[in-house]
Amino acid sequence: MSIVSVITGAAGGIGAATARRLANRGPLLLADRFEEPLALLADQLRRDGARVATQFCDVADPASVRNLVARASSTGPIGGFAHLAGISSHSGDWESVVRVDLLGTAYVAREVLAAAGSETALVCAASMAGHRPVPDALLAILEEPLAANFMDRIRPFVDDPEPRSAYAAAKRGVLMLCRRQARAFGQKGARIVSISPGFIDTLMTRRATELRPVIAEQIKGSTLHRIGRPEEVAAAVDFLSGPDASFITGCDLLVDGGVTGGGEVNGDLRWSGHLTAP
Numbered sequence: 502m503s504i505v506s507v508i509t510g511a512a513g514g515i516g517a518a519t520a521r522r523l524a525n526r527g528p529l530l531l532a533d534r535f536e537e538p539l540a541l542l543a544d545q546l547r548r549d550g551a552r553v554a555t556q557f558c559d560v561a562d563p564a565s566v567r568n569l570v571a572r573a574s575s576t577g578p579i580g581g582f583a584h585l586a587g588i589s590s591h592s593g594d595w596e597s598v599v600r601v602d603l604l605g606t607a608y609v610a611r612e613v614l615a616a617a618g619s620e621t622a623l624v625c626a627a628s629m630a631g632h633r634p635v636p637d638a639l640l641a642i643l644e645e646p647l648a649a650n651f652m653d654r655i656r657p658f659v660d661d662p663e664p665r666s667a668y669a670a671a672k673r674g675v676l677m678l679c680r681r682q683a684r685a686f687g688q689k690g691a692r693i694v695s696i697s698p699g700f701i702d703t704l705m706t707r708r709a710t711e712l713r714p715v716i717a718e719q720i721k722g723s724t725l726h727r728i729g730r731p732e733e734v735a736a737a738v739d740f741l742s743g744p745d746a747s748f749i750t751g752c753d754l755l756v757d758g759g760v761t762g763g764g765e766v767n768g769d770l771r772w773s774g775h776l777t778a779p
């Protein structure tokens with residue numbers, strides 16, 4: 502059986518760019534909770550000769566994630582698994598942001614680990630927002646996203662009317678999870694890494710910029726003075742999920758045009774700080 506690649510959030514900006522990039526690698530299983538754009542993308546890719554299947558998946562629903570991974574495994578051994586589904590603080594309350602972005606990633610990692618073989622590489626979308634300073638007490642809570650009382654424990658830190666701290670906390674949790682899970686994946690010869698995009702030109706950033714025009718200024722003042730393209734993130738996902746990255750696991754790759762390293766917009770970072778990034 503051929504090795505199958507899987508993409509969640511495949512109807513989104515970065516997900517669709519990744520699907521186009523991976524289309525010639527072998528069979529591709531595209532998942533999203535929005536099925537119509539997914540079907541359109543799959544038709545396009547098939548016309549170009551790709552072997553593509555689609556599946557509805559709500560990553561915040563453990564059963565839905567289990568079904569997706571079972572479908573992938575029935576197609577063949579899982580190779581690259583790009584988990585790119587996510588919502589920003591501009592498209593949900595704090596609970597939805599934490600449930601989709603962090604708990605969704607925990608469900609995906611759990612199911613992919615159970616199905617993993619030596620060819621498996623899970624790449625999870627974190628964010629440069631996850632690199633912001635976080636209170637130590639919150640870090641301790643983020644260690645156990647699947648604990649029964651997790652939502653009650655995290656609430657005091659993230660229960661904002663505009664849940665930017667929920668997004669940053671969820672994405673920090675993704676960074677931590679990918680480090681923590683590396684040993685378990687390694688037992689199977691499999692890998693797990695995260696990527697941290699900066700400002701990337703997708704619907705998510707466009708919506709955020711409409712609501713917070715300061716983002717446009719932050720992009721202009723950033724290290725490379727421009728927004729990133731979804732294809733630039735897809736290239737990183739392609740590398741990390743493929744055989745060229747065979748000795749890379751348990752770490753994060755910032756794909757943010759130097760915003761975090763360059764420090765320009767980090768000047769007054771604080772927990773509920775002004776870095777409004779998706």
Ligand SMILES: NC(=O)c1ccc[n+]([C@@H]2O[C@H](COP(=O)([O-])OP(=O)(O)OC[C@H]3O[C@@H](n4cnc5c(N)ncnc54)[C@H](O)[C@@H]3O)[C@@H](O)[C@H]2O)c1
Nearest residue numbers: 510512513514515534559560586587626628698701703779
């Ligand atoms: N665009 C950016 O600037 C940026 C920056 C940092 C991190 N990210 C992260 O990169 C990933 C992709 O972002 P994007 O810019 O392509 O966003 P996008 O909004 O264009 O796409 C996200 C996709 O995820 C899907 N999705 C949302 N909730 C889901 C759920 N519960 N189950 C299944 N699918 C779901 C959406 O339907 C959409 O197709 C996200 O995790 C995002 O947080 C993006």
